Amino acid sequence: MNDQPTTKWIGQPLDRVDGPAKVTGAATYAADYRGDQQAAIGFIVEATIGSGKVSQIETAEAEAADGVHLVMTHQNAPEQAPFGDNADAGRFGMSHAVLQNDEVRYYGAPVAFIVADTLEQARYAAGLIKVTYQADDSVFDAFEHEDDAFAPDSLDGAEEADVDKGDFDAVFAESAETLDATFHTAAQHAAAMEPHATVAEWDGDKLTVHIAVQILSSARKAFANTLKIDPANVRIVTPFVGGGFGSKLGVHSEGVLAALAARKLQRPVRIAQTRRHVFSNGPHRTNHRQRIRLGASADGKLLSVAHETLGAMSRDYPFAEAAASPTMASYAADAMKIRHRVVAANIPHVDSMRAPGEAIGTLTYESAIDELAVQCGIDPLEFRLQNEPKQEPASGKEFSSRTLARCLREGAELFGWETGPVEPGALRQGRLLIGRGLAAAIRPNMMQPAEAAAELYRDGRLTVELDMTDIGTGTYTILTQIAAETLGLDPNAIAVRLGDTDYPKTCGSGGSFGAGSTGTAVSKACASIRDTIIDRAARLDGDWAGVNSGDLRIENGNAVVAGRSLALGAILDAIGGDSFKGKGQVEPGKAHEDLAQYSYGGVFAEVSVNADTGEIRVRRLSGAFDAGRILNEKTARSQLMGGMIFGLGAALMEESLMDMRFGSFMNRDLAEYHIAVNRDVPRLEVKMLDTFDQNSNPLGSKGIGELGICGTGPAIANAIYAATGYRTRKFPIHLEDVLDHLPAL
Amino acid sequence: MTPFSFERAEKASASAGVRYLGGGTNLVDLMKLEIERPERLVDVSRLPGDIRESDGAIVIGASVTNAALSADPLIRQRYSLLSTALLSGATQQLRNKATTGGNFLQRTRCHYFYDTARACNKREPGSGCDALEGHNRFHAILGASEHCIAVHPSDMAVAMAALDAEVRTIKADGEGRTIPATDLLRLPGDAPERDHVLDDGELIVEVRLPANPPARQLYRKVRDRASYAFAVVSIAVALDMEDNVMKNVRIALGGVAHKPWRAEKAERALEGAFVDASVFAQAADAELQDAVGRGDNDFKIPIVRRLIITALRDVTDLSKEHSA
Incomplete structure (x- = not known):
C-alpha cells in the first residue's frame, strides 16, 4: 500500500452524470429502443418438463390467432450451431442455440416462440400451443445424486476445486476444540428490476441487438457463434442496464429467439421476458450443501479447516461456484482441505450471482468461525483478529494489501461493539430479544483487459468511448471523473459513451472488476492526449519543456499549466488535425498473478427476534470496508449499501423454491420471492477506509460492487x-427456525 | 390473456356470466396468467361507495378502497382491528386500488395454483393437488381436505370475520341477500374451485359492521418481513371485559385455512372465563386439537398456539409488557 495521490475529481461524491436522463426517461434500456420500423413482440412458450423430448407440438391454432406473425418451434427454427459449440469462447460466448431440436434441457426452456403485433396477442397465442412431451429420467436434486458428483474443470472464484495444505485429518483429530457443521444455502435469483430483454434488428447480413447484458464483447461472440455469422456483422447496443447482479453476464434465450425471429420476419422483434420467465430463462444461483470442519487450540488458534461443498451444475452449462473461496483467504490455519463438487442436473442455467463464492461462502464460514470462537470462550472479534494470516492461507502468496483486521476494528468502533461474553437471550427490550453479531467480508480483487478511446476537440470538449456497461453502478460517472482528473478538465465538458460494440472492447461489468479495469484504460487514453499536448506545446513554445504533465488543465479551449497557456486550436493547427485522439489499454499483469488481492470489510449487525412469534428484523447494520481508493464517495457508498441489503436478503429472505419432483421453480414472482425492500432495511452505516493499492491498478482502486x-x-x-x-x-x-429457542410463554 | 368484453357498470346490478372488476390487483394478474379467463368483465370499481353510519352500524360500500377504509376515523375508533388488518396487508399503492368487495374475493397465493403446468384442483377441478407433497410452508393446518390445502390470503377478511361483519349482495335475479362474513368464504371439501358461496353473477354491494363491537380489539400478523408480505399466520381478537371476565369473545385466524377461521372452540373456552394465562393455553389447545401439518407448514401449529396465547394476553392487558 502507498499514499494516495491528491486529486481534484477522483473520489468526489459527484452526482450521477446520467441521473437526469434516468429520471426524465431519456435513458433508454434495451426494450425501450425504437427503430424506424415497428418491432413485433415476442413471447416464450416454456417447457413444462425438466428433461426429455417434445413428441408433438400443435401450433395451428396459435398461428391462426389475431396478430400472430410467427410461431417458431424446433420444427421451423433456422439452423444454429449446437448449444455449447465454440466452447473456447467461454460460457458467455459459446453457442446459445434455442429450439435446435426436440430435446428439453431444463424446465422452462423455450419450446416455442410466438411473435405478434402486440404482447397481449402473443401471450394469448402462447396459451393455444399444445405440447406433448416424452419425459425421461432426470436429475434435479444434487444431494440425491451425490454418487455422481465430480470436481468441476473450472470454478468461478478459485483456481482449483481441491486444495490440500498440510494433513487436515491429523491436525483436526488433535485440535482441542472442534466444530463439524453442515450448512445449506438456498437457490437464488438476481431479480434485477429490468428483466432480460432484447430488440433484434437485421439490416441485410448485419444484426443489431439491443440487449440487457453486462459484457458486450462476449454477447457479440455468442450471437456470432450461435447464428454462425461473422462477429463483425453483430453489433450489440446497451447504453443502460437496469441491474445485472451477474444475471446478465451472458445472453439468454430471449436474445437468440428475437434474433432468429427477426431474420425470419425481416422485421425487428422485441421481447422483454416476463418476471415468471426470468426465473427459468434467466440464470440462478443453485442451492449448496457446505460441510465445514474447524479445529482450534484451546486458546483459540485456528489449526485445521475443511470446507466441502456440493451443488448442481446445469447440464451442458459449465459453471460452478467456489463457495470455499473466502475460506482460503480469511484466517491462518496449518491444515486446510477444500473440496468443491458438483452434480450435473437438468435445471435452468446456474451462473454467477452477486459475489459468487463469497456471498454463500462467508454466510457459512463466518457463521462457523463465530461458533468456534464462542466454543473457545473468546470474543468473536478477538478470535478473528488473533487468527489474522500473514500470507494467503491456502496459497502462501503475499497479500497486495491486507486490511481485514483494520476493517474489523473500525467497524467495531462504528457500531459500538462491546467485547466480553454475552449470554444468548440476555439482552431484551420488552418482547424483543436483541442480539448483536459480526462477520468479516472478503472478496477477490480482479483486473480484466480493457481498451478505451478518447478524443479532445478544439473547444475543449472531450468524448470517451468504450464498450463498457453501466448496470446502475455509476460507471458513467466515475469514468467522467477519471477523465476529468487526468486532463484537468471540467466534468461538464466530458461525454462518456458506453454500451456499443462499435467502441473499443472492454471486459464489461462483472466480478467487481469493471471500474478498476476500464477506469485504468480511460485514464491511459486521456494521459496519452495529455502527453501529446505537452509534447506538441513544447515544440511550439520552449517554455513548455519539462512541465509536470500532472499539472495540465484544459480550460476554455486552452491547455494551461503553471502560468503557461496555449489554445488547443493553435496546437492542432500545428499538428494539422481537428482533435487530439488517445487510446488506452490495460491487461492484468504480474501483480495480479503473484499477489493475493482482496477487498475487505468488517460488518456488524443488530437484530431483534420477537419473543412471541420468532419474527426476525434487522435493526442496525454497520460496516467498515476497504476497497482501495474510492473513485466516487457517493456511488461507492451506494454500492456498499446495496450489497449489505442483498446480504440481509440472503440471511433472511431470498430463496428460490424448486419442486424437486419437476425441476421447476415455484415462487416465480416478487410477491413470493422476497427481496429486502425499504421497511426491511434499517439504517445502514458505511465507513470506507479509502486507501490506495498500487498493485491493483494505477488508480489504486479495488472492486467494491x-x-x-x-x-x-x-x-x-x-x-x-x-x-x-x-x-x-x-x-x-x-x-420457525428459532421457535424452539424462544422463551416459554 | 383470453379476449374478453369489458364494460363499466353504471349502477350496482348483477347478471349471470359476468366477472366483476374491483381494483384489479389480483384478478388482472390472474388473467394475464390465464388462470382466470372471464368472458365478460364488468368494472364496478367506480360505482359510488362510501362509509356511513346507520343506527350505530357502519355500512361500507363495496367499492371503498382499502386505503380509505383503513384511514376512516370511525373505523379507527370503533373497529380498530380492521384498520390494523388493512394496513398490514399489501402496500399503499395496492391499498389505493384494492376494494372492500374485491379484497374478500382475492384468490390463494398457493404456488401450484399459480403454475398452470401443475396439478391444482382449485384451478382445474379433478387435476389433483401438487401442494400436498410439495412446497407447502404457507398452507392450511385447519379445515383442509385431500383436494386442497390452500389458504385464503386476505387480512381484511380475517378482521371482518372477527367483527361479525355482514356482506350484502345482489343476485343476477335482482334478489338481495345478507351473508355473514364468516360464511362468505368456504372450506375446500371436494370443491376447492369454489372459494366462496356467491352464485354466478352475484355482486357484493356493501359490508355492514354491527353496532357496539367489543371494546378490546387486536389484529396481529406474523410475517416473514416487515414489507409487503402475505401473512404466515394472523389473528384478530375482539372481546369485552367486565370484572376480569371475558365476554363477547371473537377470534379469527388467518393463514391457517381456506377461509378466515373463526376459532369457535377457543371462543367457547374463553367466554365467561376469568382472564388467566392457563385459560388462554386451554383455548389455544382446544382450537388446535384438529390441526394437521403437511410438512413445511408443521410449524404453524406451535406458532398459532403462541399467537393465540400472546394475543389474548395483550388484548386483556394480562401483561403490560409491550414490544418496543
Missing part, C-alpha cells in the same frame, strides 16, 4: 445466535 454483500448475512446470523442461542445450519433463516 460485491463487497458489501459479503459478511452481512453471517453477521445477521451471528446476531440471531446472540439473541436466541440458535445456531443456524441453513439460509435463509425463517421465524
Whole structure:
C-alpha cells in the first residue's frame, strides 16, 4: 500500500452524470429502443418438463390467432450451431442455440416462440400451443445424486476445486476444540428490476441487438457463434442496464429467439421476458450443501479447516461456484482441505450471482468461525483478529494489501461493539430479544483487459468511448471523473459513451472488476492526449519543456499549466488535425498473478427476534470496508449499501423454491420471492477506509460492487445466535427456525 | 390473456356470466396468467361507495378502497382491528386500488395454483393437488381436505370475520341477500374451485359492521418481513371485559385455512372465563386439537398456539409488557 495521490475529481461524491436522463426517461434500456420500423413482440412458450423430448407440438391454432406473425418451434427454427459449440469462447460466448431440436434441457426452456403485433396477442397465442412431451429420467436434486458428483474443470472464484495444505485429518483429530457443521444455502435469483430483454434488428447480413447484458464483447461472440455469422456483422447496443447482479453476464434465450425471429420476419422483434420467465430463462444461483470442519487450540488458534461443498451444475452449462473461496483467504490455519463438487442436473442455467463464492461462502464460514470462537470462550472479534494470516492461507502468496483486521476494528468502533461474553437471550427490550453479531467480508480483487478511446476537440470538449456497461453502478460517472482528473478538465465538458460494440472492447461489468479495469484504460487514453499536448506545446513554445504533465488543465479551449497557456486550436493547427485522439489499454499483469488481492470489510449487525412469534428484523447494520481508493464517495457508498441489503436478503429472505419432483421453480414472482425492500432495511452505516493499492491498478482502486454483500448475512446470523442461542445450519433463516429457542410463554 | 368484453357498470346490478372488476390487483394478474379467463368483465370499481353510519352500524360500500377504509376515523375508533388488518396487508399503492368487495374475493397465493403446468384442483377441478407433497410452508393446518390445502390470503377478511361483519349482495335475479362474513368464504371439501358461496353473477354491494363491537380489539400478523408480505399466520381478537371476565369473545385466524377461521372452540373456552394465562393455553389447545401439518407448514401449529396465547394476553392487558 502507498499514499494516495491528491486529486481534484477522483473520489468526489459527484452526482450521477446520467441521473437526469434516468429520471426524465431519456435513458433508454434495451426494450425501450425504437427503430424506424415497428418491432413485433415476442413471447416464450416454456417447457413444462425438466428433461426429455417434445413428441408433438400443435401450433395451428396459435398461428391462426389475431396478430400472430410467427410461431417458431424446433420444427421451423433456422439452423444454429449446437448449444455449447465454440466452447473456447467461454460460457458467455459459446453457442446459445434455442429450439435446435426436440430435446428439453431444463424446465422452462423455450419450446416455442410466438411473435405478434402486440404482447397481449402473443401471450394469448402462447396459451393455444399444445405440447406433448416424452419425459425421461432426470436429475434435479444434487444431494440425491451425490454418487455422481465430480470436481468441476473450472470454478468461478478459485483456481482449483481441491486444495490440500498440510494433513487436515491429523491436525483436526488433535485440535482441542472442534466444530463439524453442515450448512445449506438456498437457490437464488438476481431479480434485477429490468428483466432480460432484447430488440433484434437485421439490416441485410448485419444484426443489431439491443440487449440487457453486462459484457458486450462476449454477447457479440455468442450471437456470432450461435447464428454462425461473422462477429463483425453483430453489433450489440446497451447504453443502460437496469441491474445485472451477474444475471446478465451472458445472453439468454430471449436474445437468440428475437434474433432468429427477426431474420425470419425481416422485421425487428422485441421481447422483454416476463418476471415468471426470468426465473427459468434467466440464470440462478443453485442451492449448496457446505460441510465445514474447524479445529482450534484451546486458546483459540485456528489449526485445521475443511470446507466441502456440493451443488448442481446445469447440464451442458459449465459453471460452478467456489463457495470455499473466502475460506482460503480469511484466517491462518496449518491444515486446510477444500473440496468443491458438483452434480450435473437438468435445471435452468446456474451462473454467477452477486459475489459468487463469497456471498454463500462467508454466510457459512463466518457463521462457523463465530461458533468456534464462542466454543473457545473468546470474543468473536478477538478470535478473528488473533487468527489474522500473514500470507494467503491456502496459497502462501503475499497479500497486495491486507486490511481485514483494520476493517474489523473500525467497524467495531462504528457500531459500538462491546467485547466480553454475552449470554444468548440476555439482552431484551420488552418482547424483543436483541442480539448483536459480526462477520468479516472478503472478496477477490480482479483486473480484466480493457481498451478505451478518447478524443479532445478544439473547444475543449472531450468524448470517451468504450464498450463498457453501466448496470446502475455509476460507471458513467466515475469514468467522467477519471477523465476529468487526468486532463484537468471540467466534468461538464466530458461525454462518456458506453454500451456499443462499435467502441473499443472492454471486459464489461462483472466480478467487481469493471471500474478498476476500464477506469485504468480511460485514464491511459486521456494521459496519452495529455502527453501529446505537452509534447506538441513544447515544440511550439520552449517554455513548455519539462512541465509536470500532472499539472495540465484544459480550460476554455486552452491547455494551461503553471502560468503557461496555449489554445488547443493553435496546437492542432500545428499538428494539422481537428482533435487530439488517445487510446488506452490495460491487461492484468504480474501483480495480479503473484499477489493475493482482496477487498475487505468488517460488518456488524443488530437484530431483534420477537419473543412471541420468532419474527426476525434487522435493526442496525454497520460496516467498515476497504476497497482501495474510492473513485466516487457517493456511488461507492451506494454500492456498499446495496450489497449489505442483498446480504440481509440472503440471511433472511431470498430463496428460490424448486419442486424437486419437476425441476421447476415455484415462487416465480416478487410477491413470493422476497427481496429486502425499504421497511426491511434499517439504517445502514458505511465507513470506507479509502486507501490506495498500487498493485491493483494505477488508480489504486479495488472492486467494491460485491463487497458489501459479503459478511452481512453471517453477521445477521451471528446476531440471531446472540439473541436466541440458535445456531443456524441453513439460509435463509425463517421465524420457525428459532421457535424452539424462544422463551416459554 | 383470453379476449374478453369489458364494460363499466353504471349502477350496482348483477347478471349471470359476468366477472366483476374491483381494483384489479389480483384478478388482472390472474388473467394475464390465464388462470382466470372471464368472458365478460364488468368494472364496478367506480360505482359510488362510501362509509356511513346507520343506527350505530357502519355500512361500507363495496367499492371503498382499502386505503380509505383503513384511514376512516370511525373505523379507527370503533373497529380498530380492521384498520390494523388493512394496513398490514399489501402496500399503499395496492391499498389505493384494492376494494372492500374485491379484497374478500382475492384468490390463494398457493404456488401450484399459480403454475398452470401443475396439478391444482382449485384451478382445474379433478387435476389433483401438487401442494400436498410439495412446497407447502404457507398452507392450511385447519379445515383442509385431500383436494386442497390452500389458504385464503386476505387480512381484511380475517378482521371482518372477527367483527361479525355482514356482506350484502345482489343476485343476477335482482334478489338481495345478507351473508355473514364468516360464511362468505368456504372450506375446500371436494370443491376447492369454489372459494366462496356467491352464485354466478352475484355482486357484493356493501359490508355492514354491527353496532357496539367489543371494546378490546387486536389484529396481529406474523410475517416473514416487515414489507409487503402475505401473512404466515394472523389473528384478530375482539372481546369485552367486565370484572376480569371475558365476554363477547371473537377470534379469527388467518393463514391457517381456506377461509378466515373463526376459532369457535377457543371462543367457547374463553367466554365467561376469568382472564388467566392457563385459560388462554386451554383455548389455544382446544382450537388446535384438529390441526394437521403437511410438512413445511408443521410449524404453524406451535406458532398459532403462541399467537393465540400472546394475543389474548395483550388484548386483556394480562401483561403490560409491550414490544418496543
